[in-house]
Amino acid sequence: MESLINAVVLLLNFLVVPALSYGSQLALGALGVTLIYSVLRFSNFAHGETMAFGTMFVILATWLLQSWGVSFGPLPTALLALPVGCIATILFVLATDRLVYKHYREHKATNVIFMIASVGVMFVMNGIIRFVIGPEDQQFFDGERFIFNARQFKEWTGLTEALAIRTTQVITVVTAIIVVAILFWFLNRTRTGKSMRAYSDNEDLALLSGIDPAHVVRIAWIITAILATIAGTLYGLDKSFKPFTYLQLLLPIFAAAIVGGVGNPVGAIAGGFVIAFSEIALTFAYRKFFAYTLPDFLVPDGLAQLLSTDYKFAVSFVILVVVLLVKPTGLFSGKTL
Amino acid sequence: MSFLIGENMTGGYGGADILTNCTIGVEQGEIAVIVGPNGAGKSTAMKAIFGMLNLREGKVLMDGEDITKLSPQARVYKGMGFVPQTSNVFTSMSVEENLEMGAFIREDDISETMHQVFDLFPILKEKRNQPAGELSGGQRQQVAVGRALMTRPKVLMLDEPTAGVSPIVMDELFDRIIEVARTGIAILMVEQNAKQALNIADKGYVLVQGENRYTDTGKALMENPEVRKSFLGG
Numbered sequence: 271m272e273s274l275i276n277a278v279v280l281l282l283n284f285l286v287v288p289a290l291s292y293g294s295q296l297a298l299g300a301l302g303v304t305l306i307y308s309v310l311r312f313s314n315f316a317h318g319e320t321m322a323f324g325t326m327f328v329i330l331a332t333w334l335l336q337s338w339g340v341s342f343g344p345l346p347t348a349l350l351a352l353p354v355g356c357i358a359t360i361l362f363v364l365a366t367d368r369l370v371y372k373h374y375r376e377h378k379a380t381n382v383i384f385m386i387a388s389v390g391v392m393f394v395m396n397g398i399i400r401f402v403i404g405p406e407d408q409q410f411f412d413g414e415r416f417i418f419n420a421r422q423f424k425e426w427t428g429l430t431e432a433l434a435i436r437t438t439q440v441i442t443v444v445t446a447i448i449v450v451a452i453l454f455w456f457l458n459r460t461r462t463g464k465s466m467r468a469y470s471d472n473e474d475l476a477l478l479s480g481i482d483p484a485h486v487v488r489i490a491w492i493i494t495a496i497l498a499t500i501a502g503t504l505y506g507l508d509k510s511f512k513p514f515t516y517l518q519l520l521l522p523i524f525a526a527a528i529v530g531g532v533g534n535p536v537g538a539i540a541g542g543f544v545i546a547f548s549e550i551a552l553t554f555a556y557r558k559f560f561a562y563t564l565p566d567f568l569v570p571d572g573l574a575q576l577l578s579t580d581y582k583f584a585v586s587f588v589i590l591v592v593v594l595l596v597k598p599t600g601l602f603s604g605k606t607l
Numbered sequence: 608m609s610f611l612i613g614e615n616m617t618g619g620y621g622g623a624d625i626l627t628n629c630t631i632g633v634e635q636g637e638i639a640v641i642v643g644p645n646g647a648g649k650s651t652a653m654k655a656i657f658g659m660l661n662l663r664e665g666k667v668l669m670d671g672e673d674i675t676k677l678s679p680q681a682r683v684y685k686g687m688g689f690v691p692q693t694s695n696v697f698t699s700m701s702v703e704e705n706l707e708m709g710a711f712i713r714e715d716d717i718s719e720t721m722h723q724v725f726d727l728f729p730i731l732k733e734k735r736n737q738p739a740g741e742l743s744g745g746q747r748q749q750v751a752v753g754r755a756l757m758t759r760p761k762v763l764m765l766d767e768p769t770a771g772v773s774p775i776v777m778d779e780l781f782d783r784i785i786e787v788a789r790t791g792i793a794i795l796m797v798e799q800n801a802k803q804a805l806n807i808a809d810k811g812y813v814l815v816q817g818e819n820r821y822t823d824t825g826k827a828l829m830e831n832p833e834v835r836k837s838f839l840g841g
Contacts, residue, residue: 461711464700468708471697478691479754480683480712 276431277562283433289543289550291439291508294446297542298501299519300526301453301535302494308470308533309490310371312384317498317523319395322516323362324499325506326403328355329410336412344414344437346507355503359495366391367491375487392517399513408511413437431562438508449500450539453493457535462489470533518583522549525586529593531600540601545586553579608671610635610793611687611762613656616665624663625651626817633793633810635761638784640808640825642801642838648817649797650692650766656795657689657764658682669762684712688760692767692797695751698740702731705739705750709757717757724753727783745776749783756787763787765796769803781807802839805829813838 299321306314314320331351335341342350370387379387416422417440420432457463462485469476469486477483502516509515526545530537556574577585593600609632619625625648633639641649654660656667658679666675674682679689697705706724710717725732728749734742739750748768755763768784769777777800785807788794798804805811808825813834821834828834 461707464704464707465711467700468697468704468711471699472694475691475695475697475754476708477680478683478689479708480680480758481708 272429273562276429277559279429279431279433280559280562283431285547285550285554287433287435287439289546291442291504292550293543293546294442295501295505295508295542296519296522296526296546297539298446298449298497298504299523300530300538300542301450302497302501303523303527304530304533304535304538305490305494305497307527309466309486310375310384312381312388313524313532314494315385315388315520316366316392316395317494318516318518318520319392319399320359320363320495320498321502321505321519322399322511322513323395323502324355324359324495325502325511325516326355326399327358328352328499328503329403329408329506329511331355332410332412342413345441346411346413346438348410348412348503348507349441352500352503355499356496359499360492362395363491363495364488367487396513396517403513405513408506410511411438411507436508438504442504442508445500445504449497453497453535456493466490521583522546522586525590528590528600531602534600534602537600537602544601545589548589549582549585552576552585553582608668609633611656611667611669611795613652613667614665616652616655616662616667618655618660618662618664619651620660624817626655626662628665629655629814629817629819630665630822631656631795631812631819633762633795635793636788636791637809638788638794638796638807638825639810639812640804641795641797641812641814642804643812643814643820644838646816647814649814651817652812652814653764653766653795653797657687683758683760686758686761688755688758688763690748690751690755690763690765690768692770696739696747696754699738701736702739702742702750703735705754706731706757709754712758720757720759724756727756727786728753745772745780748772748776748780752780752783752787760792762793762795765794767797767799769798769800777803802829805839 299317303314303317306312328348328351331354332348335347335351340350341347370391371384374384374387414437417435417437420434423432423434457467465476465481466486466489468479469481469483505519522545526541527538528541529544530539530541553575557570557572560574561569612630612632614630616626616629617624629648629652631639631641631652641652643649651660655662658677662675666673668674669685674685677685697708700708706721707717710720730746731749731753734746739747742750752765752768769780772780781803784794796804805825805828811823811825811828812819813821813828821828821831823831
């Protein structure tokens with residue numbers, strides 16, 4: 271019995287808890303992609319960089335706050351710096367829209383052209399980020415590292431296996447829940463949110479109803495910038511900030527958005543968790559888990575790891591391909607924003 | 608002079624003209640119907656009045672005011688409501704949200720207008736929380752008309768409101784449209800079901816190849832042997 275509990279704790283510690291926080295980060299990222307897709311109707315390749323851009327400003331503001339001696343007690347100072355990152359990112363994406371995408375909207379460009387333009391924006395942002403903060407790893411986490419650590423858990427329970435909960439994991443999940451709740455309230459309850467859904471549902475009819483497309487587009491960018499900054503900051507706090515990692519995040523984020531059905535916010539969230547859990551479950555070494563659950567002679571000698579962690583991006587790819595082959599509209603098709 | 612009139616309209620979607628010297632007008636509280644064979648430019652004439660295509664010649668007047676140069680959106684603000692033939696509801700949104708979006712340009716309290724729409728189409732009140740995409744064809748058309756009524760328009764333009772609905776539902780819809788006209792709204796509609804439409808029309812326009820062929824009261828057109836022979840199937 272105790273070995274079974276140990277097995278569960280082991281899975282919780284190395285699989286469920288990390289996947290929950292990683293999934294929340296992906297979900298917030300995928301929400302931004304989905305929002306832009308349903309309002310502007312293109313896949314925004316610059317989304318990973320938007321996350322990095324927002325996080326960069328959060329880090330800069332965090333350093334400034336730290337130099338002033340400001341801290342947020344046990345919580346990371348970066349949370350106080352979030353508004354700065356959000357505002358900087360909002361201004362930047364609105365400027366990009368004015369300078370780049372607006373031109374293509376006026377020329378009624380096809381969505382492939384928009385997508386390629388967003389690749390261009392991605393490279394520009396890429397450059398700006400490396401100019402400002404450099405390509406290296408940045409640690410900006412401060413405050414209390416653990417809610418409770420492995421040693422404390424062992425003392426409380428007397429188990430061999432330990433469960434440690436990091437502050438960032440809890441912050442990630444809680445923030446994601448709050449942000450998603452606000453977003454859904456906005457989309458379903460407010461006039462502006464409903465007009466966004468109407469515009470995404472039927473552009474022509476929205477125009478006939480007097481909905482101003484410029485306003486809808488502006489709001490979509492503002493929300494996307496906020497979501498991207500929060501997602502990027504949470505990811506950076508949980509792991510670390512390295513511009514290149516954010517570029518790579520684009521793949522699982524796109525996979526999450528597509529798995530859930532592009533344009534559907536509920537799908538984006540579900541997709542985020544599907545990708546996160548698959549990625550971690552497939553690269554997890556199960557040997558110890560089998561040692562707790564199986565009789566000795568059945569326990570494998572190797573790590574019992576399906577895929578090396580180097581291949582974690584392949585998991586997103588495979589899921590993406592399978593979904594596109596089997597159910598191209600995604601798991602939650604039929605409902606838009 | 609009619610309340611709303613498109614006078615001597617000539618134009619098309621770029622390229623060749625579809626309408627030539629076509630005139631269509633409607634009075635407040637009356638129903639005007641545009642009928643004619645396929646490709647006669649019926650929908651085009653209506654779109655021209657709503658500003659969805661550029662006129663080379665002619666003008667559109669509403670209540671004596673020249674609105675020829677206004678965009679469709681600006682005409683909505685002026686009091687025109689338009690129900691397109693297809694994709695005329697927000698399928699992913701509930702019936703009530705569809706009506707709310709119809710009233711988007713209004714800043715005042717819309718609950719009274721919504722009550723009126725629900726009184727007109729009681730089934731919509733029952734289905735108010737259901738996504739419009741899940742409704743039957745006839746119910747969808749009611750949502751579409753209701754959405755357009757939410758701005759409290761002076762003119763309501765309907766592009767084939769009975770396309771694809773059963774004859775019973777068609778009669779029902781026509782009854783509702785008559786009720787709407789009685790409230791003083793001018794109604795202009797394009798119809799495939801010429802006979803039934805002319806029956807309820809105060810005024811009928813028979814278009815052929817983008818030109819006015821016959822213009823008369825609905826009753827007179829129904830009794831005109833030539834119109835009967837050529838357009839109403841005897």
